[in-house]
Every structure is written in structure tokens, then in C-alpha cells.
Amino acid sequence: MNKFSWYEATSIEDALQQVNKTVSEELYQSTNNAAVFKSGGIDVFDWVKEGLINPQKIINIRNIPGLDVISYDAKDGLRIGSNVTLAEMASNSDIKNHYLALHQAINHAATPQLRNMSTLGGNIAQRNRCWYFRSADHQCFRKSGDRCFARHSETGENENHAIIDNGSCVSLHASSISTALMAFNASVVIVNSKGEKKKVLMDDFFVSAGQDIAMETILQAKEIITEIVLPAPSKNTKSYYIKQVARESYDWSLGDVAVVIETSGDTCKSASIVLGAAAPVPYRSVQAQQAMEKKSINNTNAMAAAEAAMSVARPLSKNGYKVPLFKSIISEAILKIT
Ligand SMILES: Cc1cc2nc3c(=O)[nH]c(=O)nc-3n(C[C@H](O)[C@H](O)[C@H](O)COP(=O)(O)OP(=O)(O)OC[C@H]3O[C@@H](n4cnc5c(N)ncnc54)[C@H](O)[C@@H]3O)c2cc1C
Known part of the structure; x- marks a missing residue:
């Protein structure tokens, strides 16, 4: 060191x-x-x-004072300071009552000890956990190297890696909480050294590997995240989050999904469906959203949405199992909405 x-x-x-x-x-x-x-x-x-x-x-x-506040207003929605810990979010009743999928995502992230230390700003700005990227001995594309070690069909240890948008880098974004934040159409508030403030949708905060292999978010050296803002859900909005892991105790996600649906009786008026651990950044499945919109929330339609989501999957040599895994958790999360 x-x-x-x-x-x-x-x-x-x-x-x-x-x-x-x-x-x-x-x-x-x-x-x-x-x-x-x-x-x-x-x-x-x-x-x-x-x-x-x-x-x-x-x-x-x-x-820094003032960055550790959570506030909720039925009209303006939820504001979470960047230094709020995951543990504080886990015990917040406004999050539990109005943003169930976010509450579920937080409670499935890391361990209680880690949640006591981890802040929301740090969570969304953390780097990916690809073991080659995290190894000082492997100079991969993201570190200006000349190859992707994970991609290799025989030697690549790619069982946890991306199945969607994996053309250049196959890492996964590590924040499973961002899966739920993005599904609630959250925005990130960022301040730069000139004192200028901008509010960026989570969809635009993350940078795909195809756009810029060196970056995972748009954050620059002289910028600080001050808060994450979620719009107020309508009274007919329901949500659900599922994270699949390899072991019963805490673990990184093999695949996770957040579903936020505005309902009208048993029909889906509009859907926001985001996948985690599928692509190098949290992935909004427009295919699944379109498959659900204006449809009844039932088994047939939930399965069709899951199939649509996975129509863009291109698994690597050792992670083909993720396709049925995602189909299962996407359809299950949609059916939990009813
Ligand atoms: C074993 C293990 C399991 C985990 N499992 C999960 C999981 O399942 N799901 C999940 O979502 N997370 C998981 N995490 C991540 C963890 O919960 C933390 O959120 C994460 O490691 C970073 O949070 P931090 O506050 O410590 O950030 P830091 O380490 O302090 O910062 C991380 C990055 O963010 C930048 N940063 C921090 N705050 C700001 C800010 N306000 N403005 C600009 N830049 C900022 C820092 O410069 C740094 O680059 C896990 C971590 C470990 C070690």
C-alpha cells in the first residue's frame, strides 16, 4: 500500500x-x-x-453535514442523501411503505455489518467485481489492456458474468440496489467544483462498456453525488424485487430484478422492469416492459415478458444457466405484483 x-x-x-x-x-x-x-x-x-x-x-x-438525511413527501417523492447508510435505508418506514422493491433490494444487499458502513453514494459509484478487473495481475480492456480474460471460451472464468450487452466487457455492475432505484426512475444529483448542480436519471448515470470502456458511470474527478431522488409513486403503483444468489447466506447477485407496475385492476397500465447482474450496467428491459403494458397480470403474460427480456441474451461459455434463472425471477416478480 x-x-x-x-x-x-x-x-x-x-x-x-x-x-x-x-x-x-x-x-x-x-x-x-x-x-x-x-x-x-x-x-x-x-x-x-x-x-x-x-x-x-x-x-x-x-x-459532511447534511448528506445523511432521508425525506419523503407524498407529492415530491423520496430524497436520500448520498451519505445515508444502507442500514438506515433498510429501517426507514417511508421506503418500506412506498418503495417496497427498494426496501427488498437493500435488505438483500451485502451483510448487516457492511450495510452499517456502506453509503448510498458509494454504493452506486462502486466499481464492478469482475475478478480479472480486480486483479493487479490482469490488464483487461477496462484497465487499458489488450484482452478480456473472462470472455475466453476455455480459460475464461465467466460463470457470474454478463449475458446482455457483453460485446466489449463482460463485467457486472456491483450495485444491486441500483436495479431497484432505476426501476423507480430515480435520479442522481451531482455537484461540480464550480458549484453547478445537475440531476441525471439513473438510466443516464451508468455508462455502458460499449460507450466508454474506461467508465462505469458519468462521474468525473471533481464531482460529488449529493442525493438520490425518487418520484412519488401513484397510489396504484406496486413493486417487487428478487435477487438470486448461489448460497443461502449473503452473496453477490447471480441475477436480480426489480418490477414497478402501475396497475388498473389486474391490468398493467405501465411497467418499469430492470435487471441486475445481467449486463455491465443495470439493464432496463424495454422488451419485458412492452410485453406487459396494457396486459393482464397473469402467468401467461408474465412468462411472455420474461421470454421477451431474454430474447437479447447472449450467454458466455459458462453462464448459460442465467437465461432460465432470469426467466424464472422476472416472471415470479411480475406475478408478485397482483
Ligand atoms: C462482501 C461484499 C458484498 C457486497 N454485496 C453487495 C450487494 O449484494 N449489493 C450491493 O449493492 N452492494 C454490495 N456490496 C457493496 C457495499 O455494500 C458498498 O455499497 C460498496 O462497497 C461501497 O460503499 P461505500 O460507502 O463504502 O463507498 P466507498 O468505498 O467510500 O466509495 C466507493 C466509490 O464511490 C465514490 N463515492 C462515494 N461517495 C461518493 C459521493 N457522494 N460522490 C461521489 N463519489 C462518491 C468513491 O470515491 C469510490 O470511488 C458488497 C460489498 C462487499 C465488500
């Missing part, structure tokens, strides 16, 4: 000024960050310990 200095930021402006002093124009996600923001620190310190980044300075944004 390299030596680094530690800076305790007291405000957003203070944190951004510090990074301004240290970083010229390097990208936030460069592996040689001059400075890095740390919130819960779980992902940041994994990177430092594994020698994947060598920051000169770690800027602790965890104690």
Missing part, C-alpha cells in the same frame, strides 16, 4: 476544493487517482489494499 494523506472534508465545497488542488484533468475512474473521495470506504480501501489505485490523498466526505 502506498502512503497517502488524509483530509477530513467539512463541506461539499471544501471537499471539491481539495480535489481541485490535487487533480488536474484525470478522470475519476482512472486507476492512478491523485485524490479519491471516500464515504463508507469499503470499495475505496479494497482498491488501495489490492494496489489497484495509488492515491496521494484520500478525502473523507463521510462526515
Whole structure:
């Protein structure tokens, strides 16, 4: 581990000024960050310990006042500060009562100990968990290398990897919470060092590997996430989340799905269906959404939506099992809506 200095930021402006002093124009996600923001620190310190980044300075944004608030209003919806922990979200009754799929996603993420430390900002900005990407010995495409080790049909250990949009990189975004956030049409509020604020839909926050292999989100070095905002659901909106893992105790997702449906009796008026651990970023299944819209919520239509979602799947040599897995959890989550 390299030596680094530690800076305790007291405000957003203070944190951004510090990074301004240290970083010229390097990208936030460069592996040689001059400075890095740390919130819960779980992902940041994994990177430092594994020698994947060598920051000169770690800027602790965890104690900045005002970023740890959850508020709900029936008209304006839900606002969650970027430093709110997953544990605080798990016990919030507004999230449980109005955004069930998000509540379920949080309770299935990581372990109680990790949820006590992890913040929402850090969760959506964490890097992927592909074991080749996380290994200092493997220079893959994402680290300016010349190959994807996972893709190789014989030697690639790709059983957990992407089955959709996997043309350039086959990693999976690690945030299963983003699956539910995106299904609720959440937006991310970001501030830059000039004090300018922007609000970006989660759909536009993530960057597909095909768009830019070096990036997983649009976040730049001199930007801080301040909050995540979810619109208020209508009174007929129902939701459900399912995460399939390999073992009974905590685990990373093999496949997860969040379904948010506006109902009219037993009919689906509109559907928002997002898959996690299917593609390098959380994946909105327009195919499944279209298959459900204006249809009755029943077994036949749920199965048709699951088939439609998987029509774009292109499994790798060792992860073909994910196709039936997704079909099963997508149809089950839709049927739970009734
Ligand atoms: C064993 C294990 C299992 C896990 N399982 C799951 C799971 O099932 N589902 C899931 O969703 N997650 C899971 N996680 C992720 C975990 O819950 C954390 O959310 C995640 O590791 C990072 O959160 P953090 O607050 O510690 O972020 P940090 O490590 O502090 O930061 C992560 C990244 O975000 C940046 N960052 C942090 N806050 C901000 C901000 N406000 N503005 C701009 N940039 C910011 C940092 O610079 C860094 O690059 C797991 C982690 C582990 C170790």
C-alpha cells in the first residue's frame, strides 16, 4: 500500500476544493487517482489494499453535514442523501411503505455489518467485481489492456458474468440496489467544483462498456453525488424485487430484478422492469416492459415478458444457466405484483 494523506472534508465545497488542488484533468475512474473521495470506504480501501489505485490523498466526505438525511413527501417523492447508510435505508418506514422493491433490494444487499458502513453514494459509484478487473495481475480492456480474460471460451472464468450487452466487457455492475432505484426512475444529483448542480436519471448515470470502456458511470474527478431522488409513486403503483444468489447466506447477485407496475385492476397500465447482474450496467428491459403494458397480470403474460427480456441474451461459455434463472425471477416478480 502506498502512503497517502488524509483530509477530513467539512463541506461539499471544501471537499471539491481539495480535489481541485490535487487533480488536474484525470478522470475519476482512472486507476492512478491523485485524490479519491471516500464515504463508507469499503470499495475505496479494497482498491488501495489490492494496489489497484495509488492515491496521494484520500478525502473523507463521510462526515459532511447534511448528506445523511432521508425525506419523503407524498407529492415530491423520496430524497436520500448520498451519505445515508444502507442500514438506515433498510429501517426507514417511508421506503418500506412506498418503495417496497427498494426496501427488498437493500435488505438483500451485502451483510448487516457492511450495510452499517456502506453509503448510498458509494454504493452506486462502486466499481464492478469482475475478478480479472480486480486483479493487479490482469490488464483487461477496462484497465487499458489488450484482452478480456473472462470472455475466453476455455480459460475464461465467466460463470457470474454478463449475458446482455457483453460485446466489449463482460463485467457486472456491483450495485444491486441500483436495479431497484432505476426501476423507480430515480435520479442522481451531482455537484461540480464550480458549484453547478445537475440531476441525471439513473438510466443516464451508468455508462455502458460499449460507450466508454474506461467508465462505469458519468462521474468525473471533481464531482460529488449529493442525493438520490425518487418520484412519488401513484397510489396504484406496486413493486417487487428478487435477487438470486448461489448460497443461502449473503452473496453477490447471480441475477436480480426489480418490477414497478402501475396497475388498473389486474391490468398493467405501465411497467418499469430492470435487471441486475445481467449486463455491465443495470439493464432496463424495454422488451419485458412492452410485453406487459396494457396486459393482464397473469402467468401467461408474465412468462411472455420474461421470454421477451431474454430474447437479447447472449450467454458466455459458462453462464448459460442465467437465461432460465432470469426467466424464472422476472416472471415470479411480475406475478408478485397482483
Ligand atoms: C462482501 C461484499 C458484498 C457486497 N454485496 C453487495 C450487494 O449484494 N449489493 C450491493 O449493492 N452492494 C454490495 N456490496 C457493496 C457495499 O455494500 C458498498 O455499497 C460498496 O462497497 C461501497 O460503499 P461505500 O460507502 O463504502 O463507498 P466507498 O468505498 O467510500 O466509495 C466507493 C466509490 O464511490 C465514490 N463515492 C462515494 N461517495 C461518493 C459521493 N457522494 N460522490 C461521489 N463519489 C462518491 C468513491 O470515491 C469510490 O470511488 C458488497 C460489498 C462487499 C465488500
